[in-house]
Amino acid sequence: MSEPITDFNTLGLAEPLLKAIIESGYTTPTPIQAQAIPLALQGNDLMAGAQTGTGKTAAFSLPILHTLLPLASSSTSPAKHPIRALVLAPTRELAIQVYDNIKTYAKHTPLRSLVVYGGVDIKTQTPALKNGVEILVATPGRLLDHVEQKTLSLSQVQFLVLDEADRMLDMGFMPDLKRILALLPKQRQNLMFSATFSDEIKKLADAFLNNPTLIEVARSNATNENVEQKAYLVNTDQKQRFLVQLLKQQATQQVIIFTKTKLSASKLARALERDQIPCSAIHGDKTQKERIEALDAFKAGAISALVATDVAARGLDITDLPLVINYEISTSPEDYVHRIGRTGRAGAKGIAISLIDEDETKYFDEIEKLIKKQVPKEKAVLAESGVPRSSSTRASTAPRTSVNPRSNMTTRKTGKSEDAWFQQPYQPSTDHASKQLPMKAQNNKRKVVAALLGGFGFKGSAAAVTASPKKQAGKGRKPEPVESNTSTSEALPQS
Structure with missing residues (x-):
């Protein structure tokens, strides 16, 4: 059995890459890097599985950069910079993260890299593609958009990387992957990385990998031992209040809170803001600009809580993120592994x-x-006081009432007022008000009502009302309509 690799210098990587690694603060390769890099440098196809957050990006990007370095050119001609390596990622966030890492490792080389993804104007990505790039990181949909517009060529691709391949299948990218594979040269090196392995993943590996070497540095679907897992049993209508209580008890600077839907993510973020917890939401309905701004604010500490759907479970790389909360449990067990993989x-x-x-x-x-x-579980205990309730959380007890001594009105804490008269049994109306009115006043009242109704039953009154100066001025003109209390939606006839 060979000795474990404990130093990047023993991996045989080019000097410019080692310099960038040292400047990034890394000295010892992770287990997945120590196993994958030597095999990838030999040109083998790889099917690698490792827990999320263990350095898979460096495991495939470093050997690719090392192999392409002799082909690097300082020429400004786009023909000298064809796409030689294609990295496919399921989400925009993951694609950006992979690109940032590749750019960091390649900073002392002439190799060019670029990331393309949806949600932004495709025209902004075209100039850089036309200038030429050796390493392209892309989401499948946007890559096919560029193929259709003929802004790139995949005819010289030597490396294909599928990052988070299981997530791609979960998101329905299989048809896009088949289209992309048909555009690539048959002679290429394929590297597939995933945090989980399922039967579907193995079928995908059989479809495009050639005699791959299987690497698993941890049991498939295992969770990181550095992550302490625990659970609380709590009713749905009490979750929000208990969440606020947890956040105040933890007093953590950063936390990612996962929900199942975009709607619940937005609602929860607004509720936490009302509870004085700086927060933002990130999900599929957010524009790319909004998502980047939310992530930047979170990383900078401007907000302490980020509410996210599973679209953000892959690709979010927050340094030393101390806490992850599953506010809603995903129906996909694999998503749990990726959610809690954001910490530890x-x-x-x-x-x-x-x-x-x-x-x-x-x-x-x-x-x-x-x-x-x-996972250890315990029943959630809500604090009696000291934790403010969110305005959107309903109290579990009946609303208390208080009586105003100056009236017979009963005022509830709900903010509504109820007259005690409405609680009395039904009694026929005796029309006391009309009986108490003098006969003359009653007649005047009837005349006014009759006038408003067009004079029905009161001929003299009707004649007086319908008469108008315009009618007296000319016999051929129709009388002006009498204004009434009918709905304003009815149009008045024009004379």
Whole structure:
């Protein structure tokens, strides 16, 4: 058995790459890097599985950069910079993260790299493509957009990388992947990286990998041992209040809170803001600019909580993120692995908390079967005081009432007022008000009503009302309509 690799210098990487690695603060390769880099340098196809946050990006980008370095050119001619390596990622966030890492490792080389993704104007990406890039990171949909517009060529691709391949299948990218594979040269090196392996992933590997070497530095679908997992049993209508209580108790600077839907993410973010917790939401309905601004604000500490759907479970790389909370339990057990993989990265410690409603216990049972681990659970205890309730959370007790001594009105804490008269049994109307009026006043009242109704029953009154100066001025003109209390939506006839 060979000795484990404990130094990047022993991997045989080019000097410009080692210099960039040292400047980034890395000295010892992670287990996935130590196993994958030597095999990739030999030209082997790889099917690599590792826990999220263990350095998969460097495991495939460093050997690619090393192999392409002799072909690098300082020429400004686009023909000298064809796309030689294609990295496919399922989400915009992950694509940006991979690109940033590749750019960092290649900063002392002439190799060019670029990232393209949807959600932004495709015309802004075209000039850089026309100038030529050796390494292209892309989401599948936007890559095909460029292919259709003929702004790039994949005819000289030597490396294909599928990052988070399981997520691509979950998001329905299989048809796009087949179209892309048909555009690539058959002679190429393929590298597939994923945090989880399923039967579908193995079928995908059989479709485009050639005699791949399987690497698993940890049991498939395992969770990071650096992450402390725990769960609370809490009713759905109490989750929001208990979440606020947890956040105030943890007093953490940063936390990612996961929900199942875009709607619940937006609603929860607004509710936390009302509870004086600086927060923002990130999900599929947000524009790319909004998502980047939210991530930048979160990384800078301007906001302490980020509410996200599973679209953000892959690709978010927050340094030393201490806490992840599953506000809603995903129906996909694999998503749990990726959610809590946002914390405890690169050897750091982390905490993952799940809030489980009675209806979600069946989903969490599936999660425990997948990770082959029992997560400690306890019943949530809500503080009696000291934790302000969100304005959108309803109280579980009946509203208290108080009586105003100056009236017979009963005022409820709900903000509505109720007259005690409405609580009395029904009694026929005696029309006391009309009986108390003098006969003359009653007649005057009837005349006014009759006038408004067009004079029905009061001929003299009707004649007086319908007469108008315009009618007296000319016999051929129709009388002006009498204004009434009818709906304003009815149009008045024009004379």
